[in-house]
Amino acid sequence: MDQDGMPTPAAQPSWNTRVKDNRTELAPLERDAELMLRVRDGDQASFGLLLERHRGPVIHFLYRMVQRQAVAEELAQEVFLRVYRSRGTYEPSAKFTTWLFRIATHLGLNWIRDGRAESREESLDKETSEGATRQVADRTRTVEQDMVYRVKLREVRRAIECLPSKQRAAVLMHKYEEMEYSEIANVLSCSESAVKSLLFRAYEHLRSRLAHMV
Amino acid sequence: MGCPIEDDGGHELILAYGANSLSPQQQIDLERHLGTCASCREWAEAQRAVWTALDAWSPTVVSTDFDERLFRRIANEEQSAWWRQLSPVNWPWRSTLPVGVACAALIAAFLLKNPALRPEAQAQPQPKLQIEQVEHALDDMEMLKQLSIESASDKANPSEKI
Numbered sequence: 001m002d003q004d005g006m007p008t009p010a011a012q013p014s015w016n017t018r019v020k021d022n023r024t025e026l027a028p029l030e031r032d033a034e035l036m037l038r039v040r041d042g043d044q045a046s047f048g049l050l051l052e053r054h055r056g057p058v059i060h061f062l063y064r065m066v067q068r069q070a071v072a073e074e075l076a077q078e079v080f081l082r083v084y085r086s087r088g089t090y091e092p093s094a095k096f097t098t099w100l101f102r103i104a105t106h107l108g109l110n111w112i113r114d115g116r117a118e119s120r121e122e123s124l125d126k127e128t129s130e131g132a133t134r135q136v137a138d139r140t141r142t143v144e145q146d147m148v149y150r151v152k153l154r155e156v157r158r159a160i161e162c163l164p165s166k167q168r169a170a171v172l173m174h175k176y177e178e179m180e181y182s183e184i185a186n187v188l189s190c191s192e193s194a195v196k197s198l199l200f201r202a203y204e205h206l207r208s209r210l211a212h213m214v
Numbered sequence: 215m216g217c218p219i220e221d222d223g224g225h226e227l228i229l230a231y232g233a234n235s236l237s238p239q240q241q242i243d244l245e246r247h248l249g250t251c252a253s254c255r256e257w258a259e260a261q262r263a264v265w266t267a268l269d270a271w272s273p274t275v276v277s278t279d280f281d282e283r284l285f286r287r288i289a290n291e292e293q294s295a296w297w298r299q300l301s302p303v304n305w306p307w308r309s310t311l312p313v314g315v316a317c318a319a320l321i322a323a324f325l326l327k328n329p330a331l332r333p334e335a336q337a338q339p340q341p342k343l344q345i346e347q348v349e350h351a352l353d354d355m356e357m358l359k360q361l362s363i364e365s366a367s368d369k370a371n372p373s374e375k376i
Contacts, residue, residue, distance in 0.1 A: 051281060059276050059280075060274065063273075063274055073276070076280075077280070077283060077287060081284070081291070084288055149270065152267065153270050153271060156267055156271050157271065160271075174233075175233075175268050196225075199229065203232075203261060206267075207260045207263075210264050210267040211260040211264060212263075213266075
């Protein structure tokens, strides 16, 4: 136990260690649903593997949704907590990533809807510079190129931010997660034609704001 | 090939062209059309520009302690779940508690409204009754005592009676 009364990770073998130990054993079973079924059966190493596979995409998706790194990570923690809590009742009826992104989208949309993005306007300036720094640094850029990049990034972020939340989610899944229309439809619980319509309107808006950039 | 902008589903084709996700044959057909149709060309170029612009937003670096925080939360949650099982909040008769409290409140209210029914009100005459009972009991004992003395003297001197 640590000072806060929480169990220390050292008290039992680290999950990351166990992931590495079992990686060769689990190699043929790398499909998400099978891993999740193993988690259901009490294999925590499989949860570690799932986390390793999907942590990045989920955090990046949420970051682009809410535009705050700390909030995105907090929401992503909640996503994986919910996945872990649901392990007992998990049935592989839908694609794992669809389920995962449905939880993530739900949390992201709720966060936006609840108006917790009130001070987003103020934070955007701070976050843009912070975000630009946090993004994988390109050391070959000159100072001028870096400034141009920052301006460009700011415009992209503002354009995405101006989209209605559902359109935003659809564009982020389509552009950055490379999801099919049917998968986006499943995540957003709507029809494929509704997704096409959402994307058409979203890209139309983005064209009007960003087409001049290239 | 017809004009994608006029065709049903044509926008989808141009979106896919912007995302470089058309099959080689579809791409050749569309590019041939774009060579002759100015409105489609303009549309497709703008879409490509948007697609490229969005690439500027590359992924951020995830905190190194993300997993550790998550596992700590899970461990913490599992521990609290174990404690919750033992806490009185989860006891099976917990649901009857509000009913019990409500009944007690009703009884208290009823007694407050009817002072005559209060236990103290009924208990007040009791001391008087007890004193009378004690006096009667003492009288009875005195009488019995006298009777027993008389019967004892009768037994001792039977001739006196005759």
